[in-house]
Amino acid sequence: MLASLMATFRTPELRKKIFFVFGILVLYRFGATLPSPGVDFRKINECVDAANQGDNAQIYSLINMFSGGALLQLSVFAIGIMPYITASIIVQLLTVVIPRFEQLRKEGQSGQNKMTQYTRYLTVALALLQATGIVALAANGNLLQGAGDNCDDGQFLADKGIFTLILIVLVMTAGAILVMWFGELITERGVGNGMSLLIFAGIAARFPAEGKQILQSRGGLVFGLVLFAALLILIAVVFIEQGQRRVPVQYAKRMVGRKMYGGSSTYIPIKVNTAGVIPVIFASSLLYIPQLIIMVTGGGDGTGWEQWVQDHLVKTTDWVHILTYFLLIIFFTYFYVAVTFNPEERADDMKRYGGFIPGIRPGQPTADYLSYVLSRITLPGSLYLGIIAILPNLFLQIGGGGNALQNMPFGGTALLIMVGVGLDTLKQINSQLMQRKYEGFLK
Template sequence: MWSNLRDAWKIPEIRKKLLFTLATVFIFRIGSAIPVPYMNQEAIQQLFNNSQGTMLDFLDMMAGGNISQFSVFATSIYPYITASIVIQLLTYAIPSLEELAKDEDGRKKIQIYTRYLGIALAFVTAIGYTFGLFGSALEATTLMQKMIVVLSIVGGTAFLIWLSDQITMYGISNGSSIIIFLGIIGKLPGDIRKMIYGVKIGYISILSVVLFTIFALFVVVIVVAINEGERRIPVQYAKRVVGRKLYGGQATHIPIKVSMSGVMPIIFANAIMSIPGLLSIFNPEGGFARFFTNWFTTQTVKGTVIYTILNIVLIIAFAFFYSSMQFNTVEYSKNLQQQGGFIPGIRPGKPTSVYLQRILDRVVIVGAIVLAFLATIPTFVSIFTKIPIAFGGTSLIIVVGVVIEIVKSIEQQMLIRHYKGFLN
């Protein structure tokens, strides 16, 4: 593996991508340490220490710890993720957006719409944070100072949106996933310190730590397994004569990944589950905030059950939604027929698309259920072991999934240049 790493580093293009990605890590960590002006950091920390609810902890986990520090990246990139979900759903519902999505120029326009909506959502969230959830920590007195506070948060989100696009174009893997990955990793040292402190004072037992570690390793193994699993559908190409040459006749296969959508269903599900918490930030002591805390967080038994059920349903739904976007069975069947290919025992055309859709549904449901199961079990383990570490739930799956995506991205780029596979 180290030999292949050295080979990857020797390729100028890959080395530039790796250095660019590492530079974005450095930039992200700097931004996470820049506090929003006119906000009392001690009051914010006191608010977190005295809070008995889990809404703050949940939102802070989503932002990678940037809310507790109230840095310029307090809203992270989740407004953009939420905007992406909304625009993608509208693309299926509005014919004009569906037409735009069919060509390259149209897709660029949709990306622009998504950025504008993401910044608008960041603006609304920043207002809620400044004057609602953390209103007691606000030290700004003039209108200009209050505008600076809000615009600092919005500017941080806009910068992360731009940075994620730059990572996608010039770095390794998907930019949004990298940003979320960095946020989760950035909160990990603090969570580990809390766990060590809990062990020292006797709140957490050594047995609980061992049990949690075993479950974490189990999650890592299963995530790697489902990311590597695939169903191969055999394809045969008919022989045809063009001039004096004979083409076709070879046999190949269509790979359908068990986890075709990767960690995106979990990221999308987390974004949706955070919406009630974001709506309650305008009145954190109101009835809606208490209702959300009691019914949609893991603070109470009923909240844990409802949160778990909704999270499972959303993960499975987004797994099907994302897979349908990546693998259009109708278009694939048409392309296969035009190229003279067919699946043995299946007639070309509509029967092929129906067969592919049936196989796709069976494969996706298996991967989605496993993914939902893995996203649920660690949460209960964290509650049972009393380990206050956000890394134990869906965050662990996101981290493992993003690492696998990065490794595969490097491997693909090396294979393109006729190098030995990164994993071999």
């Protein structure tokens, strides 16, 4: 491991890429702490601290996970990377619905460039819409609802004039576009996926402050147990993330001109967690939509369905919340895998190039076999995602943890994202080291 690390920094090209990535991440974190014009940064920090201890702490923790705390602070990069992620998911899902998108996906690099352009346009529209909604909530005093009377009336905005509000919206939208450009620069000129690394940086930025909060409020013993549990979960996540089912594929020999092609054996790798962390994000977002509606409409008077939502769907220690969250993750895992993995298309590609699965006839029988394997491996993958995501909630339910543990960043979605991004980045560094005949990180 140490020899591989030294080899990485001894390679000028690879060293330059790594330092470039670090530089972009530093700029990203600087923009995440830079307040937008017209925002009282000291006042809003006090309100954010109070909100993270209030009744809506869990929903604020979900928001902070993807922005590193920048959104609630109304910073320049407050919107962060979420508009681009949402746009990418929408465009990917539309390939199943819109024939034009499906055609572009099959056109190779030129079609991919066109779909990337559509994703950028949609990102700008979503960033403008999200920035407008966030500023409207801040102006109405509903952004940090439950943080206290001094925060509910929006006192952290120095001026609520229309010009100031428009200026804040434009700054946040421009910040989201700049973050999107940062991510593309990392992907093009650095190492790893740029968007994923920006999310990684936002999550990692929360660790010191929230770890300190657990240490101060719960004591050294609980903090040590949390770290030990996080280590065990980390090992289990790495083990399962690396797991895959390898479907053997044999290519028959064929003559093309005067050359002989084929006759090789390979496999189709189907990961246990084919869907990644997307189902967890979908389930989290859907679960908190009722509470967001209450916040936007200025409700929350403690009567009727609003109180039921607060007590059962938002409260993470309630069994209704835990069970609903778990079932939503399983549903979205099957849904996302069905959208992104097309057995018929894989079977047609194999048949076109003379490939077949030993013992399975080409064509529809191959597609049926791939569907069978995919359904069998998706079940443990969905259960794994659901269990990892609800582990912090179960700890709170069983141990009666307070607000300090409610924002625990060492489990659930945050850990899944960090492990996935870390493994993917290490694989890319490893492949570049192997090209230069160095021994890689992953053995």
